[in-house]
Amino acid sequence: MNLRLRGKLDQLFTAATGLSVVLLMLVLVAILGPMLYRGSNAVFFQDTVEFRKMQRDLFKRADDRSLETEIAEAEQFRQRAYAMLNEFRKGVDVEALSDQVRGIHRAFGEELRAKNVAGERYSELRSLTRDLRNNLETAFASQDKDEIRRITAEVLTHEGNPAFPGTSAEQLFTIARSFLATAEKVDLSRHHEYALALKEVEGLLFHTDDLPGLLGPRPDESQPLLVMLRYGATRWDQAQQLLDRFLWVREWVQAKPGKPLVMRRTPRADLFPETLWPLFTYVEQNIDKMLRPRFAAYWQFFLDDNVNSHYFGGVGPEILGTLFITVVGMLFVIPLGIVSAAYLVECAPDGQVIRIIRMCINTLAGVPSIVFGLFGLAFFVLFLFPLLGFEPKPCILAASMTLAVLTLPVMIRASEEAIRAVPRSYIEGSLALGSSQFHTFVTVTLPAALPGILTGIILSLSRIAGETAPILFTGAVSMGDIPKSILDPTRTLSYGSYDMAVGDRLAMMVPHNQYGMVVTLVMLILILNAVAIVLRTRVSRKLRGQ
Amino acid sequence: MRRVIVGMMMAVLAMGTAGYAETLQIDGSTTVGPIADAFAEYFKSVQPDLSITVKKTGSGDGAAALIDGRCDIATMSRFMKPEEFQKAVANNVLPVAHVVAMDGVCVAVHPSNPVKALTSAQIRDIYAGKITNWNQVGGSNTSIVVISRDTSSGTYETFESLVMKKTPMAAGVEYVNANPQAQARVRTTPGAIGYVGLGFQEGVKVLAIDGIMPTRQTIAKGSYPVSRPLFLFTNGYPKLGSVVHKFVSFYLTEKGQELVEAKGYVPLTNY
């Protein structure tokens, strides 16, 4: 092979090696980049007045006066939208009317309970209102004007009942009357379609049974039980998505027979008669005045507890839990690791025993993490705890011990390398001055080996903080209080991330919180790593006498 | 020396439970877990000194925890198996089932799929590998990507016993761990078919099975062929008025119904 070819190949080879490292860095960026970006959305985003309301109510942080004026201004714009909807609904939406009478029946029951009405009278009144409700619902659903007239007449005969004035049951009769009035005027055959479309629109604007809407519940409505339904869109990007769904209907239609369907977008306004069209243009043009978006830096994300299964709030307790477990785990693994390494280097006789110990340490390194979890449950929680007098339940202590066993091989290996690397001259010098072996080890070898031991600590730290499977059975919960002692279970970032990924559908609605938790975990580990690396460089500089 | 250490630990332990008057531990299924979460949050808002922990490691683990006495309530998306019952009785634990909600297993496909309904026989053949292309059941020419829940989930067992009926699933069936993942796979894969719980219909198209769509009414009445109850198991019937009793009977109240509906399940009550 001639010289030039060899030279070229050599350059290619060098380039290839350089490229491999560049590829590694690119991979790192490719993995961390999207996640950091999506996770930063949990802290830096455009919030709306709903978000500030939520912060004020749930977390008690707001400048009350300015927030009140903001809410009032936003309400002014919203009132027009409510008015337009109400106008339309009066003639048409039997579903809402049904829901309304159901709500009245429920509210009446609560009022009776509040007044401590006696049992028999209570059930008598309630069954009466139940009948009224059921009759009205039949009337609403009917398309026969005669039937409607008959039923409403029958309902109105009960208006005179002395138990009703002053309670919410009165509204039943006003509703019956206004419904009769409009039913006389409207084409009943179409109101079913309008009603369905209207229900969807209101769901998008206010809230449905299980999903929040753009503006949140109306001011005169009763508060839903689920916290996340009490507020509208808290983030501007969420609001944009909801607005898009509000304005456009997406359907999958058959473009060509025998082929998959294609998606088609049509304006939602087309589903309604002209009278409701202004609503859509009004909302589209004024949504920013109704929601008042503003740039927010929600750094309390790292301190707040979560509300409604991570729909709102932050990951404070999870961070605390991860730190707890990491610290306690390190307390176990550092002494055990250093001592074992010291023994292996200093005192161990060469030969079979050493090889067996080493083999076992390496096997420990290869056991899958899920087996550790089960082992931790069976050994620490169910066997050791009763022996020591504790309750056999999962807790931080059990989780830390399990994680310590998991990372022991890493720590031992790194410490061993470090201790072995200490020049023999240091040790011999110390011994020659009359120090004992133990004293030498503590005062000479350990400090000299500190950089390598710190490497071991860094590696173990990352593993302990990031592992999920071992703490699944030994100490992690998906919901629970902040632990007050190491004998309580805790939430952690690692388990929380996994739980959100496989949990209920709430997690999919808040991808920013999901990513936020994972990114918090990665950042926490990276910060701990960085601190330890800085420490290590400083120690090794001191050792080299700089 | 040991006594000193144990003493210190006891002090720490006592510190641990000092702040809370009562504790409630709930363990079990990932399907019923969200309902337990919602109930627990409500209970905590009403009674702040109550300490509730919820774990979601699986129905089998929930049963094991109840049997070992490690939890007060076990949430399960399937009934206890005979072996579990036997172990429980051997441990002096008498499991009592409370049905907290109903769930329907919905068969879902990508929204671009023209197919609107299938018979249970067709679904069985798809999962058994006998039908491999959508054009064999009235769709377009796309190969079917079959997605199932993992074999240890209660959803899988419901699907298997009510739809597959002892026909084994094909080897090429993909398994995912949880409802959100099944839904994500079906939503992003044009040729996919999978089954999800009732609350996971966002972004996918639900098919009618044997002509019946899964809705609240059809599931509550049992006319939808693949519906199942969701359980809370306790050790014996809980003492009346205790916090465990309040928790397991919360589903009977209006507020309980509201929370069950908000999580996407079918409540048993009709307020």
Add this chain to the structure above:
Amino acid sequence: MNSAEVNLTLEPAADTPRPLALMPGEDLRGYLLAHLGRAVLFLMTFSSVVAVLLILLFVIVRSLGFLSGYSLVEFLASRDWRPTAESPVFGSLAIIVGSLYVSFAALVFAVPLGLLAAVFLSDILSWRARNIVKPVVEILAAIPSVAYGFFAVLVLAPWMQKEFGFSTGTNALNASLILAIMALPTIISVAEDSISAIGRELREASYSCGATRMETMIQVVIPAAHSGIIAAVVLGMMRAIGETMVVWMASGNATQIPRPWWDVSQSIRTMTATIAGEMGEAPEGSQHRGALFAIGVLLLILTFGLNIVSEYFLTRAKKATGKT
């Protein structure tokens, strides 16, 4: 001569403990302390052995119930894994093959890349630049597996589906790529250590004969370090085989052997994912749980075997470079 005599005996410093120069009879306390100390150290070190033995015991005991009542041949050779069927079948061949398949595929990606990077780090990079690049490798190792799993499912899988038109994005390729990234730090650090440990003399001799850097590395240094490199590869493989969370989320979990064997776009299932996925729901003491523990035993045997192999090569490497 002065009347004052010079005292020539050297006293040890007052604050240091006296060394073991004395006989046990003269310094019983020191003797006992030293040996007791040694014994305590031994016990603490032995705890890791105890831990491993306990784990082995735990896993084996819980699988005995299953193994005694089920045909071993069927367990190892059948492809059907149906634990919840009416008459359960526990054939783990597809699962074992899945683990090995994904690990080997990961090595196919990781070994060339890792070797090249190790060469770069040990021979080509200056000392200062090394201090920047090494942390990058360490960061790759520090990222938790949950984060990798997230990335695999939410970013890589849809991208794969779109770009390559695969019918499914969670497949063997996805899992292998992520496992390769996770195994790379191990491979790079061990390989780099063993390449660096080859003394300068070998390299200088090769250069003085007129070889280029590429020829030196490929034909002289790497073969000289081959034991350490093989050990690095084996350690990387151990990491890949033992990984749970990522394969559970990213491999599709279909109990099948890809047909044809080179089609990495099909879903497979690994042993770790099987254990993690099914352990939660398998009732305590049932045959299903015993079968899962039996798979755990297989995993441990595999790990142990790989360990012995890597240990062998590591000792050979150490002997070759003169370090013991």
